[in-house]
Each structure stands twice: as structure tokens, then as C-alpha cells.
Amino acid sequence: MTDAIAMPTSPTLDDLSDDALDWQVVLHSGTAGAPERMRYQRWCQLSPAHAAAAREAEALWGDLGQTQTAATLAPTVQPKRAKRWGAALAASLVLALVGYGGWQQAPALFADYHTATGQRQTITLADGSRVTLNSASAVSVNYSGEQRRVSLKAGEALFEPADDARPFVVDSAGEQVQGSGAVFSVRQIGASNSVVVSQGEARVGDHVLRTNPNAQALTAWQRGKLIFNGKPLREVIAELERYQHGRIVISDGPLGALQVSGVFDLNDPQSLLRTLEQRYALKVTYLPWLAVLH
Template sequence: MSDSPLPAADIPMTEHSQSLEDAALEWQVLLHSGNATAAQRMAYQQWRQTSPAHAAAAQEAQQLWGDLGQTRAAEQHRAATATGSWRGWPALVASLVLAVASGVGWWQWPALTSDYHTAVGQQQHITLADGSRVTLNSGSALSVAYSAGERRVILQSGEALFEPVADPQRPFVVQADAQYLHSAASAFSLRRDGSRLTVVVREGQVQFTGDHAPVLLQADQRLQYQSGQPLLAQQAVDAASLTAWQRGKLIFNGRPLGEVIGELERYQHGRILISDSQLAALAISGVFDLHDPQGSLQALQQRYPLQVTYLPWLAVLH
């Protein structure tokens, strides 16, 4: 894009663009930002007419933008675009990294204030001072606050599987904001998605307390809690499947593609988007290796009627 007639400050990235495809995406982001000037729109038309390759890249980027426009992630992305300033954004906007960034760095602050943390795609097996075990899932953070009368751990972000050792004198308590899980010898997981908590009990029983009536959860039960909303009833589930991530696997049986992709996305940097709601509802079954998200996408492409288009930090299913 160094052949553009406008100064670098008035257009998307110039000499920093790595390819025509990246440059074309930069233009789409700018043109749909609500901040594009008449001069910039004219410069775009000149840019796309530079060569047949420029025209082809522009057409592909325009088509991709149209496909992304049907997804919830794209709506959020455009909302951020409309309220921001183009000149203040980092160069990675070129490949829709504004959509990516929300999923890449969200855990960094909890990581700085925690005793244990994992990066995206990483897991950590922890043995606490009393012998209790914790498996920390991708992009998670945990702090330990043991005292003489209580063994408390605080899940600051992400997900963890807990296997506490029984000790009648010192109860084992997992805290997430103002909610608490009390357990003896058992195995259970807790996941935090913003203000939403999901508890899955694999073995034993767990008591869930907080700003609601206490609930006792048994093995093969799941409970979901949303701050400010009524507490939902327990669900009967296959807890071994739901906690298979501890063994490096994700197991799905007739689950919507949108849900499957949402899980796979947790284990990789970047975003995975689905082009339309009909495809997102496609029922998926299978066992996937969570350490190989790209291989999982290839497996989906082989088994189901969909295609995957790869861009920097972005994969689109269509």
C-alpha cells in the first residue's frame, strides 16, 4: 500500500502490511468504522484498481466482511469499531484482531495477582501443601489462602478441576467472587465465564453457597449460576465427558457446532468464527484433541459439510 496517494496517518497500515489480503482487510475495517473520510474512500477505490491482484483481494475481503456480519462476534467488533478512533488502534486491526484481542489478553491481570496461572492452550497440574490436587485449565488463574482452620483456594479466572484430600478439621473451600464450594473427598470442576459459574461434580458431593440458598450437588450433576439471576436447578450430566479436558480431550455428542467451536477457541490464540446461524446449529459428535485445535478444525472439515478459511489470527467456518 505504499503506492497510496494519502499520507500514512490517513490510511490503514502502509509499509507494515504483510500482504494484499491483510491490506484489503484493513480497508474493510476502516470503511466500516464510521470514521472513513471521502478522501480515504477515494483512495480505497484507487488502491483496488492498482492491479487485478488488488481487485481480487478487495473482493475477497468484502465477501468475508459480509459473512462475518452475520455473527455475534462481528456485531461486537463493529460496535467497538464505531466507538473507537482509527488512528489510535494498533496495526493488528488489519486482520480483525480487534475481535481477537478480547480473547487473548483478558486473563493477564488475574495472572499477575495469582499464585498459579496458565496461558491460552496451557494446563497445569498442581499439588497443594495438604496433598489436594488441582488441574488448571487453559487461560486460568488461581490463588491459595490456606489457614489453620480452612483450606481456601480462589479461582480468579478460567476453569479448574479440584480433587481435595479429606480433612474434617480443615474444610476445603473454593471461592469465586462471593460464591463458595465446600467439599471433602471428591472431584469437581468450577468454570468462570465472566459472572457466570458452572460447577460439575465428577465424584463425591459438593455444597454450593453464596447469595442464595445452599445447594448440595452429587456426582454427575452440573449447576450453572449467573450473578443477579435465579439459581438454576441441577442437571444430570456425564461428568467424565465434561471434565475430559483434564485428559487432553474434548468430547461432544450431538452438540451444536457453535458450542463446539466455543470450546475449541478456548485453547488457541485468535478467533474462530462461524458464517451463519444455520451452520452454527449443525449437530456435532466426536472426540477432539484440545492440544491441536487446528487439527480439530481439519477433522470437522473432513466429516461435515463445511469449509475453513484461515487468516492471520482468524479462522472462518462457512
């Protein structure tokens, strides 16, 4: 009897894309030297698929257009920050206990499909259209013989309409987004919407939206990734809060301006905080339903 030998599996396209993005973070970190660049070149030469993933990641990074120099990316730690954060913690704790209620459950009660905080889900509708719900999101579906209508009740969703003569319309925050031949996402931000077109064209009122060059980064959440390139820490934290329970607060204003770059895994939201601690010399204090960065 012979033992079976497990053959090594080739990396998937998603794996290569993630690795290529990770390389961009390293190369633009301000600490990469000749050895890292040589290893990157060798990685690119492993196969045509590696080279293609590298080109796409380089283009994506360039499209973001916010890459900072090493000096800008270096953490601007305030010497007195550790002494000041106690008062901020007290105020933040009050806000967390009074104002935080998690994602409002009311939209889910009246929705056909919904996700919990931290959950993502892809639904195939009756006509073959696909809807991918982001964290804490909810939609309802109302198809008729004349049109296909989806109502975004809360959160964010990516829509991939199937070919059909009927218009495909998304109702969200008092607006209608029509994109029968497009791939697009809609995100509710307060009483307004953010629409990102990944493919084709979508119409919002009298405005025609075309493919966004940053669409791959802006919709990376559907692949379980968050991509930041020179984003202020306050914006990074606001985005992370969408994917986990509880509040994350920053101890002082200047710290919120710290520039952050990286590719983070949504399947392990806590790892983002750990990475911030390690890369930017931050401290995180954990309390029930609250994390404080200082």
C-alpha cells in the same frame, strides 16, 4: 552379541478409554455398517480391559443423551452459503480486531498459579490436594489453621482435596464451593459458575451438588480430550476457542446449528477444524488471529 528385542507394550487404561470413545463416534456416525460393528466386537474381545473400556464408553455415550440420527448428523449445507460468507467475514474481522484481546492477563498477575492459552497444569498443594488448571486459568491459595481456601481467578480448575479436618473452599465469581470430600471442577462463565462433581458431594450456598453422571465427559479436558455428542457447531466452536489464540467465527447463523459429534484431541486444536472440514464438508479460511468457517 545379541540384539535386544523390544517387547510390545500393552495399551494403558487411558489409551483404551480413548479408543473406546473413538469407536462410539464411528458407530453413531450414521455411516457404520456390519463390517464396522464386527470389528468393534472383535476389539471388545481382545481382553477384559478392552471390554471394560467399551462398557464405560457405551455408558458415557448413553448418559450424554443427545445422540442424533444419521439424517440429523448429515451436514445441512446451504447452497448459497459460499456466496454469503464474504459479508459475514468483514463483520467478523472487525469484531476480531476490535474485541479480541486473548485471555485477560490481569488475573495471572495476582495469582499464585496460572496457565496460558492452550496449556494445562496439575499442581500439588502443601496438604497434598491436587488442582488441575485448564487453559487460560488462574488460582490463588490461602491456607490457614482453620480452613483451606483457593480462589479461582479465571478459567476452570479441577479440585481433588486431600483428607484434612479443615474445610476445602473454592471462591469463584462471588460464590463459595465447599467440597472437602469431593472431586469437583469449577468453571467461570461470565459472572457465574458451572460446577461439576465427579465424586462425592459439594455445596454451593444452600445447594448440595451430587455426582454428575456426565462428569467424565464434562471433565475430559483434564485428559486432553473434548467430547461432543450432537452439539451445535456454535457451541463446539465456543469451546474450542478456549484452547487456542485468535477467534473462530461462523459465516452464517444456520451453519451454527449444525449438529457435531466426536472426540477431539486438545494437544492438537487445529486438528479439530481439519476434522470438521472433512466430516461435515465445511471450509475454513485462515487469516491472522482469525479462522472463518463457511
